[in-house]
Amino acid sequence: xxxxxxxxxxxxxxxxxxxxxxxxxxxxxxxxxxxxxxxxxxxxxxxxxxxxxxxxxxxxxxxxxxxxxxxxxxxxxxxxxxxxxxxxxxxxxxxxxxxxxxxxxxxxxxxxxxxxxxxxxxxxxxxxxxxxxxxxxxxxxxxxxxxxxxxxxxxxxxxxxxxxxxxxxxxxxxxxxxxxxxxxxxxxxxxxxxxxxxxxxxxxxxxxxxxxxxxxxxxxxxxxxxxxxxxxxxxxxxxxxxxxxxxxxxxxxxxxxxxxxxxxxxxxxxxxxxxxxxxxxxxxxxxxxxxxxxxxxxxxxxxxxxxxxxxxxxxxxxxxxxxxxxxxxxxxxxxxxxxxxxxxxxxxxxxxxxxxxxxxxxxxxxxxxxxxxxxxxxxxxxxxxxxxxxxxxxxxxxxxxxxxxxxxxxxxxxxxxxxxxxxxxxxxxxxxxxxxxxxxxxxxxxxxxxxxxxxxxxxxxxxxxxxxxxxxxxxxxx
Ligand code: HEM
Numbered sequence: 001x002x003x004x005x006x007x008x009x010x011x012x013x014x015x016x017x018x019x020x021x022x023x024x025x026x027x028x029x030x031x032x033x034x035x036x037x038x039x040x041x042x043x044x045x046x047x048x049x050x051x052x053x054x055x056x057x058x059x060x061x062x063x064x065x066x067x068x069x070x071x072x073x074x075x076x077x078x079x080x081x082x083x084x085x086x087x088x089x090x091x092x093x094x095x096x097x098x099x100x101x102x103x104x105x106x107x108x109x110x111x112x113x114x115x116x117x118x119x120x121x122x123x124x125x126x127x128x129x130x131x132x133x134x135x136x137x138x139x140x141x142x143x144x145x146x147x148x149x150x151x152x153x154x155x156x157x158x159x160x161x162x163x164x165x166x167x168x169x170x171x172x173x174x175x176x177x178x179x180x181x182x183x184x185x186x187x188x189x190x191x192x193x194x195x196x197x198x199x200x201x202x203x204x205x206x207x208x209x210x211x212x213x214x215x216x217x218x219x220x221x222x223x224x225x226x227x228x229x230x231x232x233x234x235x236x237x238x239x240x241x242x243x244x245x246x247x248x249x250x251x252x253x254x255x256x257x258x259x260x261x262x263x264x265x266x267x268x269x270x271x272x273x274x275x276x277x278x279x280x281x282x283x284x285x286x287x288x289x290x291x292x293x294x295x296x297x298x299x300x301x302x303x304x305x306x307x308x309x310x311x312x313x314x315x316x317x318x319x320x321x322x323x324x325x326x327x328x329x330x331x332x333x334x335x336x337x338x339x340x341x342x343x344x345x346x347x348x349x350x351x352x353x354x355x356x357x358x359x360x361x362x363x364x365x366x367x368x369x370x371x372x373x374x375x376x377x378x379x380x381x382x383x384x385x386x387x388x389x390x391x392x393x394x395x396x397x398x399x400x401x402x403x404x405x406x407x408x409x410x411x412x413x414x415x416x417x418x419x420x421x422x423x424x425x426x427x428x429x430x431x432x433x434x435x436x437x438x439x440x441x442x443x444x445x446x447x448x449x450x451x452x453x454x455x456x457x458x459x460x461x462x463x464x465x466x467x468x469x470x471x472x473x474x475x476x477x478x
Pocket of ligand 1: 288
C-alpha cells in the first residue's frame with residue numbers, strides 16, 4: 001500500500017504515526033535487501049521520507065531513519081534512553097564484551113578507564129610507528145614498480161586491509177605477531193563477522209545453519225581467535241613479571257594492562273584485557289581499511305584532488321629547515337596538511353564505513369510529537385544521511401573542499417561517520433591520523449590510477465561498508 005512521501009522530516013507535519021512499509025513488502029524485499037541493501041533502503045526512503053518503519057528480514061520491526069535530528073536525539077540528546085540493540089549484543093557471543101559491545105555502567109567504567117589511552121598526545125606518539133609500517137608496506141611496491149616499467153597493479157581493498165591491520169596490531173601488541181599469525185587473526189575476524197551478518201540479515205536461515213553445524217563451527221573459530229590473542233597477552237604478562245625485565249613496549253596492550261580502576265585500584269582481569277584488545281583489533285582496522293579503499297577509488301577518478309594534496313605536502317615540506325629528511329611527518333605538520341584531511345572526510349561522507357548504527361529504546365520516549373514506545377529498534381542510516389540532497393549540495397559528487405572552514409554542511413548533524421554522543425568512536429583521532437598518513441605517503445610516491453574501462457565498484461555493506469569483491473588500482477612511481 002503506497003503511503004505519501006513526507007516533505008522534510010517524518011515528524012515535521014506532526015504526524016502521529018510513522019509511514020510503514022507493510023510486512024509483506026518487507027518480506028518480498030528481504031531477498032533483495034540481503035543481496036544489495038543500499039539501493040533497497042535508498043528507494044524506500046525516497047518513497048516514504050527520512051524515517052520509515054519496516055521489518056528487517058521480514059521479521060524484526062525496526063525504524064529506519066536518515067533524519068539528522070532524530071539520529072542526534074538517539075545518539076546524543078537522549079542517549080540515556082538508548083542502548084545498542086540485540087544485533088550488536090549478539091555479536092558479543094563472538095567478540096566478547098569490549099567497549100563496542102558493552103553496555104550500561106560496565107561500559108562507562110571501561111570507557112573512562114581506556115579513554116586516556118586514545119588522547120591526542122597519545123595518538124601523536126604513535127605517528128612514528130604508523131609511518132614506519134606505511135613505509136614498510138610501500139617499499140616492496142616501489143621496488144616492484146621500478147622493476148616493471150614504473151607501475152605495479154594492486155588489489156586495493158586487500159592492500160588497505162593488510163596495511164591497517166598491521167598498524168592496529170602493532171599499535172596494540174607491538175612486534176609480537178608473526179606474519180602468518182597476523183594473517184590468521186585477520187582471516188578469523190573476517191570469517192566470524194561475515195557469518196554473524198548473515199544470521200542477522202537472513203534470520204530465517206538460522207535453523208538450517210544450526211543443522212549444518214555452522215554455529216558450532218564459528219564458535220570454534222572464536223575460541224581459536226581468543227586462544228591466539230590470549231597467548232600474546234600471557235606472554236606480555238610473563239615478560240613484565242620477569243626479574244630485571246626491560247621496560248615494556250609503549251603500546252595499547254600495555255596501556256590496558258597498566259590502567260587501574262579509580263574506585264578499587266585494581267587492574268582489569270585477563271578476560272577483560274582480552275575482550276578490549278580484540279575489540280580494538282576488530283573496530284580499529286576494517287573501518288579504516290574501507291575508508292582508505294574508497295578514498296583511493298575516488299582519488300583515482302579525481303587526479304586534480306590528488307594533485308592538490310601533493311602541492312600542499314610539497315609546500316609544508318619546503319617550509320622545513322634545510323637538510324631535514326623529507327618524511328616522516330610530525331604530528332604538528334599533519335595538522336597543517338588539510339587537503340588530505342578534507343579528502344579523508346569526504347570519502348567517509350560518500351562511503352561511511354559505519355553505514356548503519358543500531359539502538360533500542362529502553363523506555364517510552366518522544367521526538368517532535370512522535371511517540372517512541374519502549375523497545376523501538378532504530379536503524380540509524382548513516383549512508384543515507386551523508387548522501388541526502390536536502391543536506392548536501394551535489395550530494396553524490398566527490399568535493400573534499402566542502403570540509404574547508406566556512407563550508408560547513410547545511411545541517412552539522414548530517415555528518416556522523418564516527419557516530420555521536422558518549423559512544424562516539426574512541427579511535428577517531430587514531431583513525432584520522434592513520435588515514436591522513438597513508439594518503440600522504442601513497443601520493444608522495446605514486447600516482448593512483450584505475451585501469452581504463454572498468455565498471456563502477458559495487459558496495460557490500462556488511463558490518464562495515466566495503467567494496468564487493470576487490471578492484472585493481474595501478475600505482476605509478478612518481
Ligand atoms: C575510519 C575509521 C573508523 C570509523 C568510521 C569508526 C566508526 C565508529 C562508530 C560509528 C562508532 C560508534 C558505534 C555506535 O555508536 O554504535 C565507533 C565506535 C568504536 N570505535 Fe571506531 N571507527 C573507526 C576507527 C576506529 C579505530 C582505529 C579504533 C581503535 C583504535 C576504533 C575503536 C572503536 C571502539 C572501541 C568503539 C566503541 C566505543 C564505545 O562504545 O565506547 N574505531 N567507531
